Amino acid sequence: MRAVYIESHGGPEVLQYGERPEPSPKAGEVMVRVRAAALNRLDTYVRTGRRGQRRNFPSLHILGGDCAGVVAEVGSSSLSYLVGRRVVVNPRIPCGACDFCLGGSDDLCPRFRFLGSNCEGSYAEYVCVPATNVHAIADNVPFQIAAATPTVYLPTWNMLIRKAQLKPWETVLVLSASAGVGTAAIQVAKSVVGATVIATTSSAEKATMAKGIGADHVIDYTEESVSERVKELTGGRGVDVVVDHVGAQFFDDAYDSLKRGGRYGICGVTSGYVVNLQLGSLFTKQLQVFGVFMGSRADMAKVTQMLNEGRIRPVIHQVFTLEQAAEAHRVMEERSFFGKLVLKV
Numbered sequence: 001m002r003a004v005y006i007e008s009h010g011g012p013e014v015l016q017y018g019e020r021p022e023p024s025p026k027a028g029e030v031m032v033r034v035r036a037a038a039l040n041r042l043d044t045y046v047r048t049g050r051r052g053q054r055r056n057f058p059s060l061h062i063l064g065g066d067c068a069g070v071v072a073e074v075g076s077s078s079l080s081y082l083v084g085r086r087v088v089v090n091p092r093i094p095c096g097a098c099d100f101c102l103g104g105s106d107d108l109c110p111r112f113r114f115l116g117s118n119c120e121g122s123y124a125e126y127v128c129v130p131a132t133n134v135h136a137i138a139d140n141v142p143f144q145i146a147a148a149t150p151t152v153y154l155p156t157w158n159m160l161i162r163k164a165q166l167k168p169w170e171t172v173l174v175l176s177a178s179a180g181v182g183t184a185a186i187q188v189a190k191s192v193v194g195a196t197v198i199a200t201t202s203s204a205e206k207a208t209m210a211k212g213i214g215a216d217h218v219i220d221y222t223e224e225s226v227s228e229r230v231k232e233l234t235g236g237r238g239v240d241v242v243v244d245h246v247g248a249q250f251f252d253d254a255y256d257s258l259k260r261g262g263r264y265g266i267c268g269v270t271s272g273y274v275v276n277l278q279l280g281s282l283f284t285k286q287l288q289v290f291g292v293f294m295g296s297r298a299d300m301a302k303v304t305q306m307l308n309e310g311r312i313r314p315v316i317h318q319v320f321t322l323e324q325a326a327e328a329h330r331v332m333e334e335r336s337f338f339g340k341l342v343l344k345v
């Protein structure tokens with residue numbers, strides 16, 4: 001099969017396009033004919049060997065997590081009803097046997113694998129995953145849209161719906177609206193919950209796009225203070241919830257924007273890991289700061305339902321062919337995009 005793999009760590013040029021053996025599904029697994037794979041920041045870490053992703057070569061490794069396609073083969077006859085189904089793949093594979101998994105909190109599984117990181121990924125014609133990791137998509141949901149869904153909507157759903165329990169009368173501050181999680185958070189907060197959305201971004205063009213997908217107000221953080229502008233927009237009260245997927249860079253300003261009883265969710269630290277947390281305001285304003293990492297299978301089922309009902313729709317910035325994976329990685333590292341980068345397979 002055609003696939004994109006690495007034989008060493010490095011820049012986008014280490015991504016190789018070529019033939020690899022087809023995988024075959026084990027018991028309980030399905031083999032998906034991948035039709036689209038979406039890029040995530042993790043893919044670039046796997047490529048460069050940064051952020052805990054260093055691996056031993058010479059074993060070749062196929063990159064890629066998020067994907068969608070059609071079930072082509074199954075590893076157990078009891079799964080044969082899945083053959084031919086159009087599916088989206090949840091790239092996080094919990095162990096299924098630990099206390100967390102058995103207790104229904106599979107998002108807390110410490111022994112999970114991640115497609116394209118701990119096992120062969122989806123930049124390929126075929127990929128094998130447990131049958132519990134595929135969710136059926138409606139006929140009118142394009143593969144490229146479905147592929148762009150899991151890694152940005154899962155943490156967003158976990159954060160806004162399950163943990164923060166965002167309400168329609170509340171206001172949410174979404175940091176860096178142009179990235180995948182930013183666009184997902186605007187849509188879930190607006191289309192699913194009906195909350196008021198304030199987004200931050202870095203240009204007038206991105207601000208227009210953020211408004212186009214549901215942001216009520218957009219703050220250009222290169223020109224104005226986020227916390228001061230939030231005060232103006234909320235009549236001095238502040239926001240109920242912050243969605244932070246970038247880490248240290250905006251923490252102080254966003255934390256200052258929380259109203260009493262506010263909740264601060266974190267699902268990424270691309271701009272830095274370490275911040276100063278003001279414990280005084282944490283307890284006197286009764287704030288919550290919490291992290292989410294992806295979501296549970298139940299969250300994925302809900303996200304897929306929202307996708308099938310058309311209530312969420314990932315924003316796609318650009319589509320590349322599988323052969324152009326290196327070019328797609330270059331675009332991701334330039335950070336000049338709005339939405340997701342997708343490979344069609």
Ligand SMILES: [Zn+2]
Pocket residue numbers: 094095096097098099100101102106109110111112
């Ligand atoms: Zn587990």
